[in-house]
C-alpha cells in the first residue's frame with residue numbers, strides 16, 4: 001500500500017496525480033506488486049460494494065475474477081449476508097432449545113463475574129460450541145447460495161471431460177452443503193458435525209459459506225465475529241422460541257437466502273436479566 005501524508009493536505013485527482021494547493025504533494029497512491037494503482041472511482045466502488053450494493057461487473061484484470069460480483073445487484077454485502085446468517089441461526093437455535101441452552105451457558109460462564117456484559121475480542125475464541133452452531137447454521141442455510149466463475153482457459157476434469165474456456169460455471173453452495181455424500185442427513189441441524197473429532201478428514205471444499213479460492217469473502221472473519229457477538233448478547237438476555245402459530249418458513253433462495261414471509265420468532269426476556 002502507498003502512504004498519504006496528510007500534513008501536505010493533498011488529495012488525489014481521481015487518478016494518479018496528487019493535486020491541491022502548494023504541491024507537489026507527499027502522496028504515493030496505493031499500488032499492487034505490478035505498480036497498478038486504484039483510481040478514486042475504484043475506491044468508491046469498493047466502499048459502495050461494502051455498504052450499499054453489490055453486483056458491479058468486476059474489472060477482470062487477471063481474467064480470474066468472477067464474471068459478476070458474487071453478491072447480487074442491490075445486495076448490501078456488508079450486512080445483508082450477515083443479517084441472513086443471523087436470522088437463520090436464531091431460527092435454528094429457537095428450534096433446538098438444547099443447543100440454545102448450551103450456547104447460553106457457554107456465554108454466561110464467559111461473562112461470569114464481570115462488571116459489564118461486553119464481549120471482548122479475546123472472548124470470541126472462547127465460544128467453541130456457539131461457533132459450531134454458527135457453522136452448522138451457515139451449512140444448513142448458507143446466506144449466499146451460489147457463486148459463479150467464467151473459465152479463462154479450458155479446465156480439464158478428472159473424468160476426462162473438459163469445461164471449455166469462456167463458459168460460466170455456477171457453483172451451488174447450497175447444493176454442496178446439502179449433498180448427503182458429504183453431510184449425512186443434511187436437513188438435520190447438528191452442530192456436533194463441526195466438533196474437532198467429527199471435522200477430521202473432511203474436505204475444506206465441503207463447507208464453503210464464504211466460497212473458496214482467491215476471491216473468497218474478505219469479510220468472513222468480521223462476519224464470524226459479528227455473529228458471535230450478536231448471538232452471545234441476545235442469548236444472555238432472551239430465550240428464543242419458534243412461533244408455532246405460523247407455518248414453517250419456506251426458503252426463498254435469491255442470491256441471499258431469505259424466507260418467503262420472514263422468520264418469525266418469539267423472544268422471552270431471561271428472568272433476572274435487566
Ligand code: HEM
Nearest residue numbers: 070078081082085143144147210211215216217218219223
Ligand atoms: C455471513 C456473512 C457473509 C457471508 C456468508 C458471505 C459470503 C460471501 C461469498 C460466498 C462471497 C463470494 C466469493 C466468491 O465468489 O468466491 C463473498 C464475497 C465478498 N464478501 Fe462476503 N459474506 C459475508 C459477509 C461479508 C461482510 C461482513 C463483508 C464486508 C464487511 C463481506 C464482503 C465481501 C466482499 C467485498 C466480497 C467480494 C470479494 C472479492 O470479490 O474479491 N462479506 N462473501
